[in-house]
Amino acid sequence: MCMARELHHPDRDQIDLSAVLEALSEPVRRDIVLRLLVEGEAPCQIFDNFAPKTNLSYHYARLREAGVTRTRISGPYRMISVRTEDLAARFPGLLEAIVAAAGGKASPAPAGTA
């Protein structure tokens, strides 16, 4: 019913390993993270060709609630970024290993996005 002005993000210490692995086990979510690591902070719309909007919204929420991403409201946009420092502090090397593992077959690099 309400659209919270401040979105919930878990504290660094509360980031749960199961939640992170689960979040990153989903290909669309992993592609989002991969792309964000290249782009840095970005508006959500850069992912509009990854899936229908309503589905993306669901995936954003899962990533955010798992502590993998941070979402900031900036005017009409949601700026999303990976919580690299928090993840590195809590689970050293984990994100790097997953990114490296996914690197070979990363996001399909849809035409007209670079």
Add this chain to the structure above:
Amino acid sequence: MCMARELHHPDRDQIDLSAVLEALSEPVRRDIVLRLLVEGEAPCQIFDNFAPKTNLSYHYARLREAGVTRTRISGPYRMISVRTEDLAARFPGLLEAIVAAAGGKASPAPAGTA
């Protein structure tokens, strides 16, 4: 209906990142892997206090089909082990990072198992 004599294991090259992450996102399965890394190859029964047998059997299958573990039939036992070399070759550093991340709150070390 049939109980295959040879269990199916994916080839090293076919181990899928999503499947591995998904397999290791489950706490019971992660605890099994953690314990196996300490014990080396072990009969399944060492996990009998982790969960009901029928449930363990399900988790063994998921780990095996994801390419995380290998199961070998030895007389009346199933010997299970982690495919550390295959995982290291396919996804370098991934298993180590997950183990390190889980290390702090590893298996509950149930009494009378050491």
Add this chain to the structure above:
DNA sequence: CCATCAGTTCAATAAATCTTGAACTAACCT
């Protein structure tokens, strides 16, 4: 104010996952 744009929430459905009891298999022991 009205329209639009970015993205969410709701509701409903489909699909996958988890869990367990009951019945089973295969190997071993006496």
Add this chain to the structure above:
DNA sequence: AGGTTAGTTCAAGATTTATTGAACTGATGG
């Protein structure tokens, strides 16, 4: 053969996850 042990398969229910259309919110621009 009969009994035991190790672990699986089947069937069914409970829970979770994924996906989508419709309706919404909140900010911006005419």
